[in-house]
Amino acid sequence: MNGKTIGIIGGGAWGTAMAHILASGGHDVQMWALEEEVVSAVNYEHENTKYLKGIPLSLKLHATADIKQAASDKDFLILSSPSLYLARTVAQIVDIPSIVNGSTCIGVLTKGFIPTDSGAKLILDVLETVLPFAYHKNLVYISGPSHAEEVAQGKLTGLIAASENPKNSIRFRELMKVPGLMVFSSLDVVGVQICAAAKNIIAVIFGCLDAIAEQSNMFGDNTESLLLAAGLNEIQTLGFAMGATHAETFTSIAGVGDLEVTCRSKYGRNRRFGRDIILQNILDPFSDLENLIARISEIGYLPEGAVACKYVQEISRKLNIKLPICSGLYRILNKEIKPLDFLIELLR
Known part of the structure; x- marks a missing residue:
């Protein structure tokens, strides 16, 4: 063709x-x-x-x-x-x-x-x-x-x-x-779309974890794999709640493949944003998540996960499903909890 x-x-x-x-x-x-x-x-x-x-x-x-x-x-x-x-x-x-x-x-x-x-x-x-x-x-x-x-x-x-x-x-x-x-x-148009959107949320948290791991001995490669697995589970939970039709979507390149590269690649903007939260205090100028989204152009690049976590929080409440990692990023960006405190809370 x-x-x-x-x-x-x-x-x-x-x-x-x-x-x-x-x-x-x-x-x-x-x-x-x-x-x-x-x-x-x-x-x-x-x-x-x-x-x-x-x-x-x-x-x-x-x-x-x-x-x-x-x-x-x-x-x-x-x-x-x-x-x-x-x-x-x-x-x-x-x-x-x-x-x-x-x-x-x-x-x-x-x-x-x-x-x-x-x-x-x-x-x-x-x-x-x-x-x-x-x-x-x-x-x-x-x-x-x-x-x-x-x-x-x-x-x-x-x-x-x-x-x-x-x-x-x-x-x-x-x-x-x-x-x-x-x-x-x-x-599976629903499942593929959910994987594409929600993986950016997990990648921001992954970036936070990655940066903190450089500064302390608390976290390492094992912890990152734990977070990836837990993140994939949340993406699948959200996907099925919204009407995904094929379980294999989440174990395919649309699911685990895209999640892994988004979290680990040097090119990932969402991973970079998570690292910048820790290493550059990039959230300091913003009062809460709404303020961050309204002024997101000031970041200098577009971390889609910052916007997506607002909507996933809204959807998860409406569907009455628990997504601890996605909810955690919402709380971090809304200035309700510090990233390290959230990660300790999540992983213990």
Whole structure:
């Protein structure tokens, strides 16, 4: 399935990496970025100097500041804007004829939850209310252990393409059959989305633990593995409570695979945020979690787990399930408990 036209909505690190590897694989790729400097750098320097610095990009990748141009008349459209802005971004393209008639197959890379008037929702649930009815149960959610830096460098990466429409899952699997990617199909769109969002919460706590372990003999590799296992258990508990359909989702690359790389990789923003909480006192300027989310751009990078933990706390209370690690990060970011005190409480 070479030579397809693809639009990428979102010029961050992950969107750029996906755009680059698909363009390198022979597809015609156009990427929309909000920032003019990103568009200019991609088109003229062939590098995303803001979000993916130091990695040369395919000459076949073109960027634009016109979102309708990027989304119009494409065989495939891939959404990668941050969850905080995804719904309002997608609302700008719903009147495009190729979207209105459903002829463009749409996949989603964004991880997290989206707030609504009736509470936090999974990403595909919200997008189905924003996009034309043709996309109801036809969207494809793409996730897996996939740091943008390594994907862009062509290092072999495995992904899951999940959809309630198996044909669309297979279409994306075939589209992404390019050097550097292995893609597997799944029907468990809820489970894959939960894994993608909740693992960021565990990774922030993992970063805290990792930094504290450098400063004392209290914790070590054994402790980190204990936290990973406990974190995976919470992700599975949340997943099944929200309607996940396949237990193997949590033991696949969508679950344990993505959790492990997010927690341990040097590229992980959420792990970095956890370490910065301990080593850089990065929470000091913020009064509570709401204040942190409102001013999150001041961090200098986006720790998705900080936002996700607010919504998981809301969901867990509504569903009456206990998620000690997720709840613990909420309490830490809300200035209710110190990270070390929480970890001692959790692990004893």
